[in-house]
Each structure stands twice: as structure tokens, then as C-alpha cells.
Amino acid sequence: MFSVVFYETATGNKVVKDWLLSFAKPDRAVLGEDLKTIQFGFPMGLPLCRSLGNGLWEVRSTLPVKRTEARMIFYQDSESAALVVVHGFIKNTQKTPKRDIEIALRRKREASP
Numbered sequence: 001m002f003s004v005v006f007y008e009t010a011t012g013n014k015v016v017k018d019w020l021l022s023f024a025k026p027d028r029a030v031l032g033e034d035l036k037t038i039q040f041g042f043p044m045g046l047p048l049c050r051s052l053g054n055g056l057w058e059v060r061s062t063l064p065v066k067r068t069e070a071r072m073i074f075y076q077d078s079e080s081a082a083l084v085v086v087h088g089f090i091k092n093t094q095k096t097p098k099r100d101i102e103i104a105l106r107r108k109r110e111a112s113p
Contacts, residue, residue, distance in 0.1 A: 002039050027065050
């Protein structure tokens with residue numbers, strides 16, 4: 001089992017956790033269950049999880065309220081072995097947008113010593 005840590009900005013803003021809390025309760029339940037499955041079973045593959053390269057992985061969740069696709073991007077911290085969730089977004093395209101991967105990579109660099 002891995003611990004799960006949510007990215008925070010240098011000023012302490014909990015942007016990923018705030019993003020998660022913005023969802024309706026049924027959606028939060030799905031996101032939480034999917035994250036828990038990764039926490040207990042990582043590494044794993046599709047359909048729930050896939051590698052994005054550069055040490056990034058995505059959790060793929062289908063939300064019940066509006067039947068949308070949510071993605072959480074995380075990496076495994078080499079020192080603590082924790083799974084660090086650095087970004088979350090609603091997926092509107094077939095391919096993971098480059099902009100979202102760039103955000104996750106920047107946050108990974110900021111969070112890693």
C-alpha cells in the first residue's frame with residue numbers, strides 16, 4: 001500500500017484537493033474509490049491507470065453525474081514511495097492534452113527536491 005499525497009503550491013494552496021472537493025458527492029465517491037484502488041494496487045494498467053511517460057501516470061475515472069471523464073495525474077516519489085497527485089482535469093478530447101501534461105510535469109519538478 002502506498003500513501004497518497006496531494007500537490008500544494010509553495011504558498012500552501014491545495015489546488016488538487018480543492019479540485020476534487022468541487023465535485024458532487026457521487027463523483028467524489030468514484031474519484032476516491034479509483035484513487036484507493038491505485039493506492040492499494042499500483043502499479044497497474046488499463047482500464048484504470050496508464051503511464052504518460054516521464055514518470056507520470058493517470059487515473060482514469062468515469063463520473064456518474066454528467067457521465068464525464070476525469071483524470072488525475074500522479075507520480076511515485078522516489079524517496080517516500082508516496083503517490084503524489086499533481087493535477088486533475090476533465091478530459092474533453094481523445095488524447096490527454098499537452099497543456100495538462102506540462103502542468104503536471106511542472107508541479108512534479110516543484111514538489112520533488
